[in-house]
Amino acid sequence: MAHAHTQPANLPVTIGTLRASGWQSLPVKEELRRNAVKRIAAGLPLFEGVLGYEDTVMPQLENALLAGHDVIFLGERGQAKTRIIRSLTGLLDEWMPIIAGSEINDDPYNAVSRHARELVTEHGEDTPISWVHSSDRYGEKLATPDTSVSDLIGEVDPIKVAEGRYLSDELTIHYGLVPRTNRGIFAINELPDLAERIQVGLLNVLEERDVQIRGYKIRLPLDVMLVASANPEDYTNRGRMITPLKDRFGSQIRTHYPLEVSTEMDIVRQESRSSSIGDVHVQWPEFMEEIITTISHVARSSSQVNQRSGVSVRLSVSNYETLAANAVRRALRIGETDVAPRVSDLAALAASTSGKIEIESMEEGRESQILQNFVKAAVLQVFKKRVSSAKIGEVIALFEGGVIAHAGEDIASAQYVELFNQVPPLRELVVAAVGNTDSVAQIASGVEFVLEGLHLSKRLNKDESGSRATYRSRT
DSSP states (O other), X not given: OOOOOOOOTTOOOBHHHHHHHTOOOOOHHHHHHHHHHHHHHTTOOSSSSOOSOTTTHHHHHHHHHHHTOOEEXXXXXXXXXXXXXXXXXXXXXXXXXXXXXXXXXXXXXXXXXXXXXXXXXXXXXXOBEXXXXXXXXXXXXXXXXXXXXXXXXXXEOHXXXXXXXXXTOGGGEEEOHHHHTTTEEEEEETGGGSOHHHHHHHHIIIIISEXXXXXXXXXXXXXXXXXXXXXXXXXXXXXXXXXXXXXXXXXXXXXXXXXXXXXXXXHHHHHXXXXXXXXXXXXXOHHHHHHHHXXXXXXXXXXXXXXXXXXXXXXXXXXXXXXXXXXXXXXXXXXXXXXXXXXXXXXXXXXXXXXXXXXXXXXXXXXXXXXXXXXXXXXXXXXXXXXXXXXXXXXXXXXXXXXXXXEEXXXXXXXXXXXXXXXXXXXXXXXXXXXXXXXXXXXXXXXXXXXXXXXXXXXXXXXXXXXXXXXXXXX
């Protein structure tokens, strides 16, 4: 993961000048601990952009760093495990010296590889050093059943052997990902998927500090913080972690989905890309954002969903983006430049939802019905929370007196505003949902939300045909 970072001009260039500068060599876990201590003492979060874990996951992670532990994160998909792991590089020093030309980040004061040892023997204090940025001190591997020892640890390089070196010569080794992350952080995602013999090889490097490559035993005293992620389900399902490796992780931290709808809304706003598309500006009424995230929460508590595979926060993000896209498509068709997602746009979520939820239904073809029920339950939940007013009775009375409302994709926002102005008690319900706003698009969305809420709470009838709906009195 090479990044272009500008190296400061005043950094030492030889071991001698490095020593004179007072630089101290620290094991990677000491370095992480020292920088975590500074952040905690300053009252700062360990890193930005991870929401909803302030009181649950973060205190455990702080403890693990202070204790100098290797860490495994256990959690279902879409719980920011990988994001947290990648963010750990922000707790490393920005620049670290290595012996120039070293493939395994040799410590200038304690060379490990043959190349570095020979360089130091030859040049002593004049040995050249180079500097590595913190973002390049991170290695990551997605564990797949075909991952090999050579991927992780290394392999004999046949070209170097062909050049006339002996197999037993350390310089014939082509190093794998773990040695190349020496003095850094190495992450394995979905660890239980790693074949057991590979887990044993990994354990040797971490515990015994030696590896065997093609029967040739070499000592590699590596300094690595190991971080892993796993789905709790996988402990029993696809693969399993060998007990000694599980034992090596000092801390096991459980992640979770956002506990509050409002936290998930914040995450969705942070992660999604949908403020405007082309010339159309998307305005989000808060109740529509709440409906989106409530759908995920409803699915997470449903017995019709396979909870072991989880309902990821990515579902909320995808639904948010799909809803915005559908609203824009609608606006382009009827020539509007400002648009707010409406309840009638929720039908578009079938495409972004069905692939992300595993429905456990006995009957074939029931999936779309179950998803529709999640959407209706979410709309009703948000409606009951946001709209409670004595005016509901007055609105129903007007509908009983003959008011009929049309809704749907092809209805311009201005038509909803007409209804908003014609039925004064409706205005109060819409303002309760949307707040005081001059936005025609948001008022239109609010009108549709109130009508659907009244229908779902069994106060109004709704006749649907295609993408159009008509709301009328129940009598």
